[in-house]
Amino acid sequence: MRINARLSDSYEEKLALIQHYSGKTRTEIVREALDQYLQNAVEEIQQTSLSNNRKILEMLGGIAEGPEDLSERYKDQIEQGLKDKHGID
Structure with missing residues (x-):
């Protein structure tokens, strides 16, 4: 899937800086960022579910x-x- 995103100048600078120091392509950086975001979201959902289950059990x-x-x-x-x-x- 191809994604087209509009980024502010500050994000463009940050992305270029990461690209320069890591040697990774923009695609690799965005994929890694998305992987990290999705993992955090899943963990948050699991924690919320666990907390709700504990409340029900209590x-x-x-x-x-x-x-x-x-x-x-x-x-x-x-x-x-x-x-x-x-x-x-």
């Missing part, structure tokens, strides 16, 4: 805490909670 961990029979005795738990909160026997 939320699920919070849900999993509590009495083992809560699904069977939830009404008793609510009643006891209201009694404790309002001092009703």
Whole structure:
């Protein structure tokens, strides 16, 4: 694929400087820069996904805490909670 990009004078100077000192062609420099950019983008996406997965697991961990029979005795738990909160026997 051929790409045509417009660069400012400062980018043109930077590219020429890199080309001079590295001995690489403009194409090689742009390819390497694109490879680096894509790798950074993939790593950022992976970190974001990992962070989101951790948050979900933490939320699920919070849900999993509590009495083992809560699904069977939830009404008793609510009643006891209201009694404790309002001092009703």
